[in-house]
Amino acid sequence: MAISSKSQVLSLYKILLKESKQFPSYNYRTYALRRVRDAFRENKNVDDPKTLEILLNRAWDSLAVIQRQVAIGKLYSAQKTVVETEGMKKAS
Amino acid sequence: MFGKTVIRSIWGSRSAAACYRRKYTESAVSAAHRQKEIIKSRYIEKDELRPLYMDFQATTPMDPRVLDAMLPYQVNYYGNPHSRTHAYGWESERAMEKARKQVADLIGADPREIVFTSGATESNNMSLKGVARFYRSKKKHIITTQIEHKCVLDSCRILEAEGFNITYLPVQSNGLIDLKQLEETIQPDTSLVSVMTVNNEIGVKQPVKEIGEICRSRSVFFHTDAAQAVGKIPINVTDWKIDLMSISGHKIYGPKGVGALYVRRRPRVRLEPIQSGGGQERGLRSGTVPTPLAVGLGAACEIAQQEMQYDHSRVSMLAKRLLQKIMSELPDVVVNGDPDQRYPGCINLSFAYVEGESLLMALKDVALSSGSACTSASLEPSYVLRAIGTDEDLAHSSIRFGIGRFTTEEEVDYTAEKCIRQVKRLREMSPLWEMVQEGIDLKSIKWTQH
Numbered sequence: 025m026a027i028s029s030k031s032q033v034l035s036l037y038k039i040l041l042k043e044s045k046q047f048p049s050y051n052y053r054t055y056a057l058r059r060v061r062d063a064f065r066e067n068k069n070v071d072d073p074k075t076l077e078i079l080l081n082r083a084w085d086s087l088a089v090i091q092r093q094v095a096i097g098k099l100y101s102a103q104k105t106v107v108e109t110e111g112m113k114k115a116s
Numbered sequence: 117m118f119g120k121t122v123i124r125s126i127w128g129s130r131s132a133a134a135c136y137r138r139k140y141t142e143s144a145v146s147a148a149h150r151q152k153e154i155i156k157s158r159y160i161e162k163d164e165l166r167p168l169y170m171d172f173q174a175t176t177p178m179d180p181r182v183l184d185a186m187l188p189y190q191v192n193y194y195g196n197p198h199s200r201t202h203a204y205g206w207e208s209e210r211a212m213e214k215a216r217k218q219v220a221d222l223i224g225a226d227p228r229e230i231v232f233t234s235g236a237t238e239s240n241n242m243s244l245k246g247v248a249r250f251y252r253s254k255k256k257h258i259i260t261t262q263i264e265h266k267c268v269l270d271s272c273r274i275l276e277a278e279g280f281n282i283t284y285l286p287v288q289s290n291g292l293i294d295l296k297q298l299e300e301t302i303q304p305d306t307s308l309v310s311v312m313t314v315n316n317e318i319g320v321k322q323p324v325k326e327i328g329e330i331c332r333s334r335s336v337f338f339h340t341d342a343a344q345a346v347g348k349i350p351i352n353v354t355d356w357k358i359d360l361m362s363i364s365g366h367k368i369y370g371p372k373g374v375g376a377l378y379v380r381r382r383p384r385v386r387l388e389p390i391q392s393g394g395g396q397e398r399g400l401r402s403g404t405v406p407t408p409l410a411v412g413l414g415a416a417c418e419i420a421q422q423e424m425q426y427d428h429s430r431v432s433m434l435a436k437r438l439l440q441k442i443m444s445e446l447p448d449v450v451v452n453g454d455p456d457q458r459y460p461g462c463i464n465l466s467f468a469y470v471e472g473e474s475l476l477m478a479l480k481d482v483a484l485s486s487g488s489a490c491t492s493a494s495l496e497p498s499y500v501l502r503a504i505g506t507d508e509d510l511a512h513s514s515i516r517f518g519i520g521r522f523t524t525e526e527e528v529d530y531t532a533e534k535c536i537r538q539v540k541r542l543r544e545m546s547p548l549w550e551m552v553q554e555g556i557d558l559k560s561i562k563w564t565q566h
Contacts, residue, residue, distance in 0.1 A: 047180075093184055106481045
């Protein structure tokens with residue numbers, strides 16, 4: 025993987041995590057963080073530029089979904105769940 | 117009423133209540149009243165904490181990706197997908213057909229074999245009544261099992277009243293049907309066999325492929341209620357020789373109020389439609405297809421396909437964690453259903469000497485259920501547990517834990533710890549538990565001799 029694309033991937037990863045942390049719902053937030061981390065980990069050895077491009081495009085699409093859904097979540101947030109104080113420490 | 121309260125507060129155990137039940141055969145009304153007394157409905161205050169959700173068999177939260185796919189069709193693209201004369205109709209139709217393909221791809225079907233319905237209940241009704249009535253002039257016999265969902269059993273009751281013969285196959289103590297018995301039950305005039313893929317209460321997975329094989333070789337249609345299985349375990353309608361299959365949207369992180377029915381084209385399965393009207397969905401299910409819901413179901417299916425392996429390994433891991441914690445701390449806990457042939461996300465446990473409802477009440481900050489949501493209002497022990505031969509007492513002390521895509525380790529740990537603590541507490545309060553610890557055989561006691 026070229027240096028430039030590597031830093032591109034890394035910054036996209038960071039944005040995804042940052043946005044995922046914004047989910048007001050405990051379950052959506054922890055899922056988004058977990059899923060983003062696992063997806064990047066799973067594909068960390070991908071070298072093929074074509075596959076990389078597909079994966080990156082998918083990640084950008086996911087980012088847009090997360091941003092929209094975070095906004096909706098904030099409009100209709102609900103009470104916290106009973107494990108949340110614990111969960112927030114671990115998730116972030 | 118007074119006597120009941122006293123018995124309850126002194127004993128707090130199911131057997132005592134069972135003894136009470138034998139003394140007075142109650143009407144459904146008083147049973148419902150008693151239920152109200154045990155678990156009162158109460159809304160969560162604004163500054164209160166929400167309970168954890170551990171009831172993924174009842175329904176699942178929508179995946180944010182599903183909502184994201186649906187929203188455009190709730191906002192701007194509101195056309196009737198059956199309108200043929202303008203762009204509003206065409207864009208909705210295209211979205212609906214894409215969703216149809218997404219559903220079909222998940223189960224290895226052709227999009228033309230998918231009919232959108234309002235949910236698995238409607239799909240099950242359509243399959244059973246539809247097939248039975250269409251072939252009624254020659255075939256009068258239908259086979260199903262004792263542990264099917266209420267909507268299948270109730271459809272069968274209706275068919276019985278219409279003059280059909282129904283065989284309700286028993287299941288073995290592990291919850292699985294006996295294939296040999298199924299084969300022997302098939303008659304020349306059997307039109308349909310209906311067996312659910314994954315049971316909603318105990319999570320057992322029937323040998324669907326083998327059942328499909330038997331049905332095909334005997335030229336009997338095979339319907340399976342896969343509401344709890346689709347998107348969670350790999351399903352291929354061709355490999356499994358399934359002729360009809362019910363799918364539910366809200367069990368796979370999709371919207372409520374939508375489902376689908378797979379109807380095989382070759383060899384063709386014919387149904388008498390239940391709903392008449394404009395002839396939508398190839399005349400099988402008239403009524404405008406709700407585009408946003410169909411889009412949501414399609415998106416849920418596509419996501420389920422992508423995430424199946426990831427979800428399955430995670431759900432298995434969490435289920436193992438929950439079971440290990442509970443079983444290592446508590447004696448006399450029974451796992452209902454086959455230990456291997458099962459979907460791991462549905463764990464049904466019986467805590468001996470503890471009353472299920474008392475435990476549910478003690479675990480009020482975890483959303484759990486003692487079985488199916490449809491029957492959770494009744495105090496009768498689950499008919500599924502009765503069918504697998506669970507003792508009356510154990511059937512009353514069962515709780516279903518549902519684990520899903522959004523469950524976290526913290527939630528599992530919290531549930532397990534809370535459950536262990538409360539079971540221990542309730543057992544300490546129970547004279548039955550005390551007697552068992554002293555070595556008294558409860559079965560030898562006559563409870564009703566006064």
